[in-house]
Amino acid sequence: MALKWQDINFLTGTLQVRRILTHMPARLNGKGGYIEAEPKTESSRSNIAIAPFALEKLKEHRVRQLYASR
Numbered sequence: 224m225a226l227k228w229q230d231i232n233f234l235t236g237t238l239q240v241r242r243i244l245t246h247m248p249a250r251l252n253g254k255g256g257y258i259e260a261e262p263k264t265e266s267s268r269s270n271i272a273i274a275p276f277a278l279e280k281l282k283e284h285r286v287r288q289l290y291a292s293r
Contacts, residue, residue: 238271
């Protein structure tokens with residue numbers, strides 16, 4: 224999964240899976256590494272409920288990140 228903050232809905236407590244992280248061999252693009260891509264199937268896109276304790280920890284972590292980036 225390739226998750227970003229915009230994938231988390233803090234109001235509804237859900238996480239949307241909209242992209243994947245996939246390995247690209249160097250022989251295909253000359254440099255290799257990981258790239259973001261769309262899921263291959265519609266069933267791979269999903270909404271996942273986040274447990275309240277995990278949602279609270281994510282909120283705290285996001286605040287710390289925003290504060291540190293100033």
